[in-house]
Amino acid sequence: ILVVIGVTEQGRKEFIAIEDGFRESEQSWSELLLRVKAQGLKRAPKLAVGDGAMGFWKALRKVYPTTTHQRCWVHKTANVLNKLPKSIQPKVKQALHEIWMAPTKEEAYSAFDIATSTYEAKYPKAMECLEKDKDDMLAFYDFPAAHWQHIRTSNPIESTFATVRLRTAKTRGCVARHTILSMVFKLGQSAQKRWRRLRGFKLLADVIQGVQFKDGEPVAPIVSEESDRAVV
Numbered sequence: 001i002l003v004v005i006g007v008t009e010q011g012r013k014e015f016i017a018i019e020d021g022f023r024e025s026e027q028s029w030s031e032l033l034l035r036v037k038a039q040g041l042k043r044a045p046k047l048a049v050g051d052g053a054m055g056f057w058k059a060l061r062k063v064y065p066t067t068t069h070q071r072c073w074v075h076k077t078a079n080v081l082n083k084l085p086k087s088i089q090p091k092v093k094q095a096l097h098e099i100w101m102a103p104t105k106e107e108a109y110s111a112f113d114i115a116t117s118t119y120e121a122k123y124p125k126a127m128e129c130l131e132k133d134k135d136d137m138l139a140f141y142d143f144p145a146a147h148w149q150h151i152r153t154s155n156p157i158e159s160t161f162a163t164v165r166l167r168t169a170k171t172r173g174c175v176a177r178h179t180i181l182s183m184v185f186k187l188g189q190s191a192q193k194r195w196r197r198l199r200g201f202k203l204l205a206d207v208i209q210g211v212q213f214k215d216g217e218p219v220a221p222i223v224s225e226e227s228d229r230a231v232v
Contacts, residue, residue: 012195
């Protein structure tokens, strides 16, 4: 099931699309995104958050090439830890925590370097996995700090569909395509009622209008002494 969630100007999360797809392929995601675009989402989203499914990112680059990518830290952490012995996983998990909890992007990059230099000799595959999407992992620093807890991961979808999976797994193979989609949609609607509003949703207007943020804070425009025009 391919799922897209967006946020309204009032900070309320809503489903934009719920469709079936073939193994999260580029073709399936392209069809979904093009349909969403045709239905009204013509302006490219400022940010897209997702896991490592390559089909989604490839399709996004084609349909909305200007959208910034943010990779989910929960999925990335799991991917890195899966390449490590259990005995070392707690230490590495703490090192990853220090990256995405750093107050600034510069400090996050520094924590990245410390983690990779500490563990790459013994665990090169794990560190290669970590380094692979470094820039996409830290894109959230260019957005309001109040939004960080919402955009560092794809948890809004994951947590919602944890319960959906429990229901649909029991009926797998016993229902038709349109029936399972209807069931997922109704279960999703029920879960949607319990979603919390986005923190700092009033800042969405600034993001949409193109206000630039650095380390979660708006970048003040530079005003020339010879002119009243603001220059960013």
